[in-house]
Amino acid sequence: xxxxxxxxxxxxxxxxxxxxxxxxxxxxxxxxxxxxxxxxxxxxxxxxxxxxxxxxxxxxxxxxxxxxxxxxxxxxxxxxxxxxxxxxxxxxxxxxxxxxxxxxxxxxxxxxxxxxxxxxxxxxxxxxxxxxxxxxxxxxxxxxxxxxxxxxxxxxxxxxxxxxxxxxxxxxxxxxxxxxxxxxxxxxxxxxxxxxxxxxxxxxxxxxxxxx
Amino acid sequence: xxxxxxxxxxxxxxxxxxxxxxxxxxxxxxxxxxxxxxxxxxxxxxxxxxxxxxxxxxxxxxxxxxxxxxxxxxxxxxxxxxxxxxxxxxxxxxxxxxxxxxxxxxxxxxxxxxxxxxxxxxxxxxxxxxxxxxxxxxxxxxxxxxxxxxxxxxxxxxxxxxxxxxxxxxxxxxxxxxxxxxxxxxxxxxxxxxxxxxxxxxxxxxxxxxxxxxxxxxxxxxxxxxxxxxxxxxxxxxxxxxxxxxxxxxxxxxxxxxxxxxxxxxxxxxxxxxxxxxxxxxxxxxxxxxxxxxxxxxxxxxxxxxxxxxxxxxxxxxxxxxxxxxxxxxxxxxxxxxxxxxxxxxxxxxxxxxxxxxxxxxxxxxxxxxxxxxxxxxxxxxxxxxxxxxxxxxxxxxxxxxxxxxxxxxxxxxxxxxxxxxxxxxxxxxxxxxxxxxxxxxxxxxxxxxxxxxxxxxxxxxxxxxxxxxxxxxxxxxxxxxxxxxxxxxxxxxxxxxxxxxxxxxxxxxxxxxxxxxxxxxxxxxxxxxxxxxxxxxxxxxxxxxx
Numbered sequence: 001x002x003x004x005x006x007x008x009x010x011x012x013x014x015x016x017x018x019x020x021x022x023x024x025x026x027x028x029x030x031x032x033x034x035x036x037x038x039x040x041x042x043x044x045x046x047x048x049x050x051x052x053x054x055x056x057x058x059x060x061x062x063x064x065x066x067x068x069x070x071x072x073x074x075x076x077x078x079x080x081x082x083x084x085x086x087x088x089x090x091x092x093x094x095x096x097x098x099x100x101x102x103x104x105x106x107x108x109x110x111x112x113x114x115x116x117x118x119x120x121x122x123x124x125x126x127x128x129x130x131x132x133x134x135x136x137x138x139x140x141x142x143x144x145x146x147x148x149x150x151x152x153x154x155x156x157x158x159x160x161x162x163x164x165x166x167x168x169x170x171x172x173x174x175x176x177x178x179x180x181x182x183x184x185x186x187x188x189x190x191x192x193x194x195x196x197x198x199x200x201x202x203x204x205x206x207x208x209x210x211x212x
Numbered sequence: 213x214x215x216x217x218x219x220x221x222x223x224x225x226x227x228x229x230x231x232x233x234x235x236x237x238x239x240x241x242x243x244x245x246x247x248x249x250x251x252x253x254x255x256x257x258x259x260x261x262x263x264x265x266x267x268x269x270x271x272x273x274x275x276x277x278x279x280x281x282x283x284x285x286x287x288x289x290x291x292x293x294x295x296x297x298x299x300x301x302x303x304x305x306x307x308x309x310x311x312x313x314x315x316x317x318x319x320x321x322x323x324x325x326x327x328x329x330x331x332x333x334x335x336x337x338x339x340x341x342x343x344x345x346x347x348x349x350x351x352x353x354x355x356x357x358x359x360x361x362x363x364x365x366x367x368x369x370x371x372x373x374x375x376x377x378x379x380x381x382x383x384x385x386x387x388x389x390x391x392x393x394x395x396x397x398x399x400x401x402x403x404x405x406x407x408x409x410x411x412x413x414x415x416x417x418x419x420x421x422x423x424x425x426x427x428x429x430x431x432x433x434x435x436x437x438x439x440x441x442x443x444x445x446x447x448x449x450x451x452x453x454x455x456x457x458x459x460x461x462x463x464x465x466x467x468x469x470x471x472x473x474x475x476x477x478x479x480x481x482x483x484x485x486x487x488x489x490x491x492x493x494x495x496x497x498x499x500x501x502x503x504x505x506x507x508x509x510x511x512x513x514x515x516x517x518x519x520x521x522x523x524x525x526x527x528x529x530x531x532x533x534x535x536x537x538x539x540x541x542x543x544x545x546x547x548x549x550x551x552x553x554x555x556x557x558x559x560x561x562x563x564x565x566x567x568x569x570x571x572x573x574x575x576x577x578x579x580x581x582x583x584x585x586x587x588x589x590x591x592x593x594x595x596x597x598x599x600x601x602x603x604x605x606x607x608x609x610x611x612x613x614x615x616x617x618x619x620x621x622x623x624x625x626x627x628x629x630x631x632x633x634x635x636x637x638x639x640x641x642x643x644x645x646x647x648x649x650x651x652x653x654x655x656x657x658x659x660x661x662x663x664x665x666x667x668x669x670x671x672x673x674x675x676x677x678x679x680x681x682x683x684x685x686x687x688x689x690x691x692x693x694x695x696x697x698x699x700x701x702x703x704x705x706x707x708x709x710x711x712x713x714x715x716x717x718x719x720x721x722x723x724x725x726x727x728x729x730x731x732x733x734x735x736x737x738x739x740x741x742x743x744x745x746x747x748x749x750x751x752x753x754x755x756x757x758x759x
Contacts, residue, residue, distance in 0.1 A: 022388075027380065034387050041394045048402035072401065075350055079394055082357045086387055089364055093379055100373045107377040109450050115509055173655070180665055 003047050011047070014040035027094045027104050031087065038083040045072045045079065217266035218273040218290040220259045221345055224298060227252050228338035232331040239327040246313050249330045253309055253337065257302040264295040268725065272732065272742040274347060283408035287347030287743050292729035293544060294344045297473055300548045301344070304465045304555050305337050307708045311559055312458035314700035328365060336362035336462070343470045347743055349397050349407040352474065356393065356438065360386045363467060366459045367451060374454045382451035389437035389444075396430035403427065410743035413481050413736055421486075428483045432492075435478060439471025441529055442499040445522040449506065452521075453514035457562025460514060464521050465555035469547055472528050476543065479532055480733040492533030493623045497630050500526030504637040513561050513571045513645055520597065520638055521554055527634075530627050531612050534619050540730035542611030545723055549596075549604045549715055556593045556708040560586065563705060564649065566696050569661035573645065577654035578664065585702060587650050592709050594646065596716075598639035604715040609635060611723070 014036045021033030049072040056070035098104050231252035235245040267273065272291035276282060290298075312329065339359025346352040364386075368379035401407055403423055404415040416424060433444070440448040448468070452460050479492075503523025510516040528550070531543030565571045567583050580587045596603035609631060616628040648657075654664045715722060732738045 030384055034384070034391070037388075037391050038394075041391055041398060044395060044398040045401070048398055069405075071407075072398075075397070075401075075407075078350070078354065082354075082361075082390075085361060086357075086364075086383070089361070090383055090387075093364075093368065093376060093383060096368075096371050097376050097380060100376060106380060109377065111453075111512060111515060112450065115511070115515075177655075177665065 002051055007043055007047055011040050011043045014043065025105050027097060027106060030106070031090050031094060034090070035083070035087055038079070038087075042076045042079055042083075045076045048072050216270075216273055217262050219275050220263060221275045221288045221290050222277065223259055224256050224263075224341040224345065225338050227256050228334040228341070232334035232338065235330040235334065236328075239331075242316070242327065245327070245330045249309055249334060250306070250313065252334065253302065253306040256337070256341070257299070257306055260295070260298040260302050263290050264299050267292055267295045272738045274743045282347075282743050282745075283406050283411035286351055287408065287410070288345040288351075289347040289409070289739065289743055290345065291739055291742065292725065292732055293473075293476070296544065296548060296725065296729060297344045297469070298341060300551050301340055301466050301469070302337070303711060304551055304708070305333075305340070305462055307704050307711075308458050308462045308465075308555065308559065309333060311461075311562075311701050311704035312456075314698050314704065315456075315458065315562075329369065332362045332365040333462075335359075336366065336466075340466050340470055344473060346409075348409055349400065349412065352409075353390070353393055353397060356470070356474075357390060359467065359470065360390065363463060367455050367463070369456060369459065378451040378454040381447050385437060385447040389434050392430060392437070393434035396427060396434060399430065400427055408743065409477070409481055410740040413740055416482055417485055424483060424486045425488070428478070428486050428488060431478045431482070432475065432488065435471050435474040436495070437471075438468065439475055439525055439529075440468050440522045441495050441525055442502050442522070445499065445503065445525070448522050449515055449518040452518045453512060457558060457565060460518075461555045461558035461562065464518070464558050465551045468521065468525055469551055472525065472532075472547055475529070476532055476540075476733070479535070480540070481736060481739060484734070484736065487535075489533045489535050490623060492529055493627060496526045496529035496533055497627055498526075499523065499529060500630050500634040504634045504641070507641045508637055508644075510641075511573045513564065513573065513649070514558070516641055516645065517554070517557055517561065520641060523634060523638070524550055524554070524597070527609065527612055527631060530631065531615060534615050534624065536615055536619060537727075537730055537734060538618055539612065539615035540733060541723070541727045542608060542615050544726035544729050545604075545611060545719075546608035548722065548726070549608045549712070552708060552712045552715060553593045553596045553605060556705060556712055557590070557597065559701075559705040559708060560590045560593065563589070563697060563701060566701075568649070568664045572659075573648045574658040575661045576649035576664065577652045577657040577660060578650075580650040582654075582664075583697070586697075589702070589705050589709055590650070591646065593712055594642035596712055598642055599635045600639070602716060604712065604719055607716070607719045607723075 018033045018036030018038075018040060021029045021036065024030060024033070049069045050065075052068060054066060054068045056068045058067055094104065097107070101107065231248050234248050238244045238248070267290055272289065274282075274290070275288045277286045277288065280286070312333070316329070336359050339355050339357070339362060341355075342358060343352055343355030346355050364379065364383050367382055368375050397407060400412065400416075403419055404412060406412055406415060416427070419427075437444045437447075452463055455463065500523050503519050503521075503526065507516050507519035507523060510519060528543050528546055531539040531546065533539075561571050563586055564576070564579065567586060568576050568579060570576065592603075596605045599605040599609045613628050613631060616624045616631070654660050657664070
């Protein structure tokens with residue numbers, strides 16, 4: 001099989017330029033890269049057809065060198081249509097992406113970032129188990145327990161800081177719970193649900209000092 | 213004499229296509245769309261089941277489209293492996309379709325962008341069937357493109373920022389893998405002058421060793437991206453979790469498995485003599501370990517499941533790399549098991565998201581008390597995935613371990629150990645979800661969702677979103693009296709979980725089926741003779757050949 005030299009050079013340039021474009025962070029360039037590589041692949045398919053200029057007709061007794069192979073052109077046609085459709089779709093996505101973020105760049109995954117920045121230390125799972133020496137803590141003990149039985153929190157330098165942090169968290173949860181309770185009570189009063197009359201359960205549970 | 217039922221094979225592709233066209237025309241008639249889609253997929257499932265039964269009794273068979281004799285014409289081949297894959301994928305896609313339909317109907321948003329869901333979904337199914345049936349490389353490429361293009365649309369449904377971001381990565385990576393596949397096809401055609409798989413099986417072996425390795429590696433890379441094996445798997449956990457629950461479920465179940473299917477064909481049919489097994493072993497090892505370590509670190513259930521998905525692809529590659537009857541048979545069993553289990557887990561997460569308002573573990577709790585049905589539906593496939601006896605996951609892994617031990621090489625032993633570690637870590641990951649989402653109290657959650665707190669603390673039974681419509685975070689205000697857990701969705705999930713259990717109960721017949729499939733895959737002659745006939749030496753020369 002002979003391959004047209006010009007075709008080969010063009011193909012190499014298309015692949016090289018396409019791969020270079022792909023390494024960019026701009027989406028439009030990525031798309032251009034894909035288009036270039038797609039065309040390079042089409043030329044590669046074309047090159048497999050052998051020398052052009054002969055009729056694509058096979059009759060008995062014709063040697064393989066004496067006719068053109070029409071199949072690669074059928075394959076190229078299919079590949080062109082597919083690349084065309086995908087390019088159109090990608091342009092749609094890129095436009096939408098620009099419309100949403102005013103940036104023609106590949107966006108980072110925020111959840112990825114969050115997981116990566118997470119401390120390996122998990123207050124709930126990794127802390128030493130709280131040592132409960134008595135079955136019931138007295139009111140004094142609860143008040144003086146500066147780490148809530150939690151062990152050391154790496155984000156807070158002093159026990160006071162940790163206590164303040166937990167108190168803030170507790171207040172937030174309590175506020176949230178009472179807002180919920182109010183909203184619910186308004187709704188439930190029509191149905192007369194007895195449990196809704198009690199004070200929100202969250203506040204009680206959290207003063208026991210189990211967790212933040 | 214029963215007629216050759218495998219001649220129904222083209223219908224498995226054309227019926228969904230016709231239905232897709234119809235549903236596209238009828239985009240304003242949601243009801244008609246639903247009826248057409250469900251009827252079509254049921255019909256496809258029925259005819260695939262017939263083909264499976266026929267293949268079981270009579271062996272592999274090929275359909276020559278347009279009556280063109282191979283290797284020129286396009287052939288569709290039904291052998292044991294492809295018939296099994298077709299049936300399992302159709303069961304899964306039918307159940308997910310009903311689930312998605314029910315979700316769309318209850319939410320009442322059938323008129324929105326969701327009207328494009330049905331055509332896209334049907335085209336996806338057509339693409340998957342085409343890929344499983346393809347008897348030549350280029351048709352396989354077309355099948356991939358069909359299913360990928362449909363999946364681009366499904367993944368970016370609605371066009372929210374998050375989905376567009378995920379969609380960009382997904383589309384670029386998929387298009388690249390397709391281009392790589394296309395280049396590989398061009399090179400293979402240049403080297404052999406054919407794209408017919410059976411014909412290639414005869415001719416590729418005659419190429420020089422170096423050429424074979426290059427072509428082999430190119431195909432494996434292209435399929436490896438689709439199957440999401442390490443180090444080509446980074447795109448999957450990035451893109452899957454953002455899609456709507458039914459879409460993620462069907463992607464997780466089917467798309468990566470099409471890649472695995474193509475890898476199995478490459479290894480067994482095209483390059484059985486070209487030995488890259490050690491490379492595949494390493495790939496399997498790293499896929500398992502890296503994937504599962506990622507899963508353990510996640511706090512979102514959907515992301516956690518996406519990571520276990522990539523991790524468990526490693527098991528399939530492991531069985532394939534062993535290059536033995538036992539290993540291949542276990543791989544086929546494992547693929548069937550994993551499609552069902554992974555999909556049902558994603559469906560359950562869809563329900564959790566509806567019931568508790570979030571799929572993030574930091575916002576979940578109390579679910580075992582509030583939604584015991586969900587707890588059961590989660591627990592069974594989760595234990596199945598982790599490989600707890602007596603579930604099918606355990607049987608599949610046992611098969612793989614046996615095959616690994618039988619192989620006896622040091623790398624095989626390392627992989628046996630790695631599979632055990634991966635199974636344990638999978639158990640850790642799913643148990644963590646169980647502890648945090650189901651067992652702990654909702655008020656212990658870091659950022660409990662208002663809907664959950666309402667139910668947990670105030671004793672309100674949340675059956676519709678109306679109960680939480682006017683909460684401080686008014687995420688649900690527009691939903692009105694939409695049901696939180698529509699019965700049809702729960703039943704669909706239950707049905708798929710039951711299919712997973714059925715795989716456990718009928719593991720014996722399934723294993724003997726996969727044994728026969730593996731045997732025929734390794735022998736290669738049934739496939740080649742089905743396509744080329746008994747006298748397959750006479751493959752005439754063609755124009756522009758390299759040799």
